[in-house]
Amino acid sequence: MLLDQLRAAFQEVAESPSPDERFERSAGAYYEVELRKGADAENLDKKNSGILSGAAKRDAETEKLTAVLFVPDESLPVLETILEDYRAGPLTARDKPQHKSYVEPIEGIRRARLLSFWTDNPVALPDDPQAQIWWEVWCTRGFEGEVLEVLAQLECQIADDDYRLTFPETIVVPVFARRTDIEVALFACRGITELRRGSDTPSFFMEEERENQHDWASDLAERVAWPGADAPRVCLLDTGVNRAHVLIEPALAEADLLTANPDWVPTDNQVDSHGTEMAGLALHGDLFAALQDQGERPLRHRLESVRIMPADGFPPNEPARLGTITSTAIALAEIQNPDSDRIFCMAITNEEVSGERGTSWSASVDRAAIGRMEGDDANSPRRLFFISAGNVPAVMNFADLQPFENYPIEDPAQAWNALTVGGYTQKQIIDDDGLDGYQPMAPMGELSPYSRNSLAWVQGKTPVKPEIVMEAGNRARSVNGQSLVSCPSLELLTTGSEADRLPIVNFAATSAATALASRLAARLKADHPNYWPETIRALMVHSAEWTEPMWQRLQATDSLREKQRLARCFGYGVPSYERATASATDHLALVAQQVIQPYRRKITIEDGVKTYSKGFNECHYYPLPWPKEILEQYADQDFILKVTLSYFIEPNPGRAAAIDPQKYQSFGLRFDLKRPQESEIRFRAGINAEEKLPLGLATAARPNDSGWQFGPSSISAGSIHCDQWIGSGARLASRDLICVKPVGGWWKERGNKAVLEQQARYALVVTLASPDVEIDLYTPIAAEITPKIPVEIELTN
Template structure:
């Protein structure tokens, strides 16, 4: 029974509560002098640490965190002075004497220009022994137990031990969000300093009303220096727990997976009109609450009407979640609104029973383009295919890859001149049972149709290096942070004179767990990604891995670029993704000191051009500037000539034209830094038409 209509609203005024400070510090003169000595020592230790760490720059006002031990019942604002830059950081429980009497340690950031003021306040407290009534300094310092400088320990909010200086691990940095537009940007600073400090910065993040959480992999020494450089803009530091497995089962506190989904749906914003990620897969279960707002019934297609458009396998629904949201574990822990940048479209290319005959795979692509263009002819799409086959492992064109090249270049046989299309293709997987201790990537070439010249072929790398399953204590991970995912194939065995360089880019594909004896490997939840599941009732959230989710995430990435820059050519979106990519520190470690051209070529055939960076791909003018040019060119022409003696006509192919650009160089700035070494990165992206090798190539 609802009683909403029986409600009355009336004015209300509180009764007021008279709270008296019962605690009085005995011998304030002696205690005040002790606090003064402690804070002077703390400031001195902070300065010594800054020198030892080699910190020469700090973000915003210079200063340091000072730890204060005090009863937990007191409000933190008693010592916080926001208007003067004294802000609360981490809070940790130190000692529980009784349920009502707990001692906690609170870290306060103290700007250097507030040091003398704080010392003066403590002196006033020390010299106020004879005051008749409690005053402001009494309330501020009476119940303080101790003051100290604890460095990183003061911001560490985990029962786990602090990392040693040479110990490497994943950490959470809780950064304060910008309160004003002109305030320093901690995220931009972190991105700028990551290489100099040897950090691996995950592109994933969590957002809360006052904080943004970034995940970094660093040594304890680099972490300590970074914390001092970030200054007041880092509020807490914790060991990172990047683990999708906690969302797939009912937690100890009773929270079920569907409750995570329901919370995410409440934060899910309205879907835009476009662009679309078109999933060529097993169909999608549109009944999933997180997918329904992004996937209209009219955007569900199947190659055969008898198949239905629903997901008969679960793979397509898994990929839909990754394409729409990325790794869901970050979205589910977040408190920010979820703002979709694109919609979904599904083309069921696999039958519910059996398989498509290999000779029809090219026809499947042709039919998909025809069906989709008839349904919505002017739609901006990012095509994503996570289906591969071992029908061809040579890198040469097949009917399947040639059909993709034709579809992307607009040269489908059913059209004279069709629209150009963006196609993202998974490279295929190495399965755990195929693993060998003497692994040779030449034995695992990229699968058909990822050799398509025009497709953006997506391989896998991994940042998943923490095993959390209790039953696997002592197990190791197969790949180090930033290395090639053990699932991902390579094109090292291809004939380089005839086959393209693949993959072009890599995205997260998960990792393997390896038993201590080294004889068995397995994919596990904590080394995987989290996504939407087909079984909404029993398993609304599932873990996924391999190059399929890598390609799906890449498709979502491409759609984000299109959403921010509507009307970009498919070639341009592909170029921006490749242009923004870079090798991770672990990939670069494989290069060694003086890599040869041959070594670099082999690297590209494993890692592509690296991991794309979202900010760079979106052409941020804050840190990275990308200059775009879209144009058509005819670099060659047919030159005809006549033999004056015989009158016979002949022809040959010659050069035709070139395009030149006068770039808007900031000449005055470059002249000021004439001794600096700079690099110019140029990425050219164009589509070609190919035919299987049994037919003439064009």
């Protein structure tokens, strides 16, 4: 009977059509095995043959067990042989059938269905195949990559590494997906052992486990591999940090607790302080998954803290002194640890002060970033800042909310050289006491209700802000839609300032998002110690991708101007550590760090009279070694070419700067890509007025450059520029040369040669991806280029 059932189940599997034409059936199948009372599902394992048990459920009335068993196609004969030997093989020395203990507990074999994997309450499984929920996808370790690759192709929202749970033999990955997506994954890949509904939230630690928080925090602290003293640092410019916390003390030296005012205490000891909360997120990320995990948590960066907000009993900071206080804090940190790499994180803003125009505070940040702070010299470092966009007030009534554009980004987040961080959210599950029927205010993947924007700023004269968004939490809306509340289940978990009483607290808004962004940058710096701050900043923005709701909004309009407006809400998307560090075979990244002299003084002698003029000095050309034969094979296949250019400007916040961005920036750079039908000669001549066309070749207007997401007109202000071009392999094959060229700035208007002829740094990141088909772009390119991208420097007019 069992042999017939096994063969019938395999036949059913083999003859079943694919639920999605993009995927073929995996080289194996899942079976549901019914076992008698008292049996152990793990006895079914034959690990040497790849036969592995998964989800197991016991019937409450009969106590019979049903278990999922994955059997590779090539190992099906192993099971058939076991059953055949039991049925008709010679008896053992004790006159018993062979494999008696393996076979006799089995009472039935059939093809597994999705419900076979479901170990949660059956009511929690959605009936609608298109319904989207958070799933816990339990995977056998070593197979999770195959599972996640399929789910990624299905455009499911897969939680970052920080939200995955790692156990000795299992990895649990939260996935926001439809029921039909999960069914496709079960058809197309191996490794799924169990499915549950994602239902745990931070409220578990804030309510059910409130009394046991110290045990949870201590367990995590024991699993952390703490960083050495020479690790990169996140320097918090905030309200101070409670170093006594078990999850902070090993990564924050007592000597690194500093204050901008020597009379202030360095610990956040006041109401509404949030330095310790920032510290936990900047160090560990959201603690929700980390607390439940069982694996080691390596940590490769440290903390510093400089208190810039007054301690209790001291008067508030004067707005006019905020820039000076920030500069003092930066100097204190660098004097304390002059040889350390650091990322500056500041989630304090001048509330209700819009940042459209440069202020003394924002200009101080810009000046510090480029290494021109008072007291800096030629050897002073460049500095990377992360600043929060500011928060929409947490009103209690929906009617009190103003139109979205009425919540502009707050000072000093308009600083050109800083990365301004807004918020989006994936938090959708509400399980707090007293909130039955409440729904998340922001849908999955949309902007957090806390996040501000730059919609009201003059487009074309102000930078795109925020440039990136990170998880900032959500809010809950009542059944009638009128009441709004903040609740732990829709927020992040972090370290609390009252470590002896409540070491774990919930935390949200753009402060939380800014701490997460700083952590990501510190991890990148630890991986790439030779990368400049400009380069880390470029990688952050370059790795950002829009969520599905953001992408749908962008695709809903053909107007480049409207797309540019949308970017002022959510920037370039959500950055990813994995994407920032990856250079996989189908996603090729080229990174360049270079020095350019934008301007020069020209001397012309005519009739013995010497004339001085000021103009552009040089532009840089980078040949892009595309594998043209491969691209031409996929002539109709779309490719994505993404370009990010990052540099730091020296600010000049005079009155004219509000009218003309070129009066604020010391210099500006732009990138330009050779058009599909443009010859290299014409491309160079179109950029450089001193590039002469050969005799007989008439001048002509440059071809239109369509296919960009935002277009050249979007790059008008700011010091980081990012855009992506989508086009066919045929059009891409000839787009093999990119130029970095200077535009105007106040350095160019100065007669002093020491100012005019300064050099500047920039970072350029170019990525080529084939999103819909697997194409090995890396191998042919790696065979042709040296580790560094060659740059050709050419003088301009």
